[in-house]
Amino acid sequence: MVLCKKWVLAKAFHGKVTAENFRLEEEDISDKLKDGELIAEAVYLTVDPYMRIGIEAGNVVGNAMGGEQIAKVIVSKNKQYPVGSIVRMRAGWRTHTLVTDAEKQIQRSAEMGDLPLSLMLGAMGMPGMTAYFGFLKICEPKEGETVVVSGAAGAVGSLVGQIAKLKGCKVIGFAGTDEKCDWLKKDLGFDFAYNYKKVDVDTALKEAAPNASVDCYFDNVGGMFTVKVLNHMKLFGRVSICGSISNYNDTSLPTGPLPFFNILKSQLKIEGFIVMRWYAIWEEGEKAMLQWIKEGKIKHREQVTNGFDKMPEAFMGLFEGSNIGKAIIKV
Ligand SMILES: NC(=O)c1ccc[n+]([C@@H]2O[C@H](COP(=O)([O-])OP(=O)(O)OC[C@H]3O[C@@H](n4cnc5c(N)ncnc54)[C@H](OP(=O)(O)O)[C@@H]3O)[C@@H](O)[C@H]2O)c1
Incomplete structure (x- = not known):
């Protein structure tokens, strides 16, 4: 027998996520495997904002929370994945997983050489592909343009x-602490970075993008912040709606102000997306990101939480802004 720990959704999310939403359970997995089966032990897990709203996560009360992990095969009757193989799979918040259909349960992943395995949950995984496709395909940035x-x-x-x-744009970032803004400017080369908790968005954009000169806006937060950014878009600006984290804990949808007149006046293209729409061409994004990372053109940073028992804590931290870079759990 192999003892598995798993975090289940104890209570449906409503409003702010709290420790009461989760329960740690144990289950025994039989190690008497059939041909083709294997057991994998989690090495790195991820917490992502989408787990709060259910898109792709499929949260069901009483079930383990959904999500990806990087795991090591510890028992195997599968020739393709012998003991010691490293796999990425959507196994959820659990320490051990019985894989009965490796073809279906294990995701293909790029050969990463010496790079850290956890990158497969960050820059080389779903968040990386979200940045690559969600920005390039929807915003279609051109050299010399201004991006927020x-x-x-x-x-x-x-x-x-x-x-x-890398595409030659002027980049203006907004984040929730001075430490984050320093990192964006000093280490990542952002031209401007503002702490949105201290600085008025309109004042900041009047300075960094005078006379409504924002060509592209990549939106991770939604809400009033985004309504304000839309006032600073240039004619024919492009907006990629990636996330709306400022609303995920709301119990009712915000009702306004409605920015339609600004959208009309500036003839904006605004498009929401779910990254899986590009899954068929994932390889293109993986290849590009891998090359940029290896060449040192893209830097990656992780906020590592040590211990499976701390998963809920790391997840709740996303809504408090406690992570810089990718939030990762090391078992
Ligand atoms: N469409 C897709 O397919 C797709 C795929 C992946 C992610 N997403 C979305 O993309 C966004 C970013 O995801 P991520 O994985 O990169 O998460 P993340 O940015 O690493 O973590 C969440 C961050 O959101 C900020 N935040 C939390 N509450 C906020 C609020 N009320 N207002 C403004 N900012 C707030 C916090 O930073 P601060 O300190 O700056 O507040 C926090 O660190 C999320 O909205 C997520 O749902 C969408």
Whole structure:
């Protein structure tokens, strides 16, 4: 028998996420495997904001929380994945997983050489592909253009800003602490970075993008912040709606102000997306990100929480801004 720990959703989310939403349970997994089966032990897990709203997470009370992990095969009757193989899979918040259908349960992943395995949950995983496709396909940035990124010091935003710099754009980031803003400017090369908790958005954008000169806006936060940014868009500006974290804990949808007149006046293109729409061409994004990372053109930073028992804490931290870069759990 292999003892598995798992975090289940104890109570449906409503409003702010609290420790009461989660319960730690144990289960025994039989190690008497059939041909083709294997057991994998989690090495790194991820917490992501989408787990709060259920898109792709499929949260069900009583079930383990959904999500990806990097795991090591510890028992195997599968020739393709012998003991010691490293795999990425959507196994959820659990320490051990019985894989009965490796083809379906294990995700293909790029050969990363010496790079850290946890990158497969960050810059080389879903957040990296979100930044790559969600920015390049929707904003279609051109050299010399001005790009605004909200949630700029997080997993996705920090990559979007760097990709924008690689494309020759002027980049303006907004994040929730001075430490995050310093990192964006000094280490990642953002041209401007503002602490949105201290600085008025309109004042900041009048300075960094005078006369409504924002060409592209990559939005991770939504709400009033985004309504304000729309006032600073240039004619034919492009807006990629990636996330709306400022609303995820709301119990009712915000009702206004409605920015339609500004959208009309500036003839904006605004498009929401779920990154899985590009899954068929994932390889293109992985290849580009891998090359940029290896060449040192894209920097990656992780906020590592040690201990599976602290997963809920790390997850709740996303809504308090406690992470810089990608939030990762090391078992
Ligand atoms: N569309 C897709 O397919 C897709 C895929 C991945 C992620 N996303 C979305 O992209 C966004 C970023 O995801 P991520 O994984 O990169 O998370 P993240 O940015 O690494 O972590 C969340 C960050 O959001 C900020 N935040 C929390 N509450 C906020 C609020 N009320 N107002 C403004 N900012 C707030 C915090 O930073 P501060 O200190 O700056 O406040 C926090 O660190 C999320 O909205 C997520 O749902 C969408």
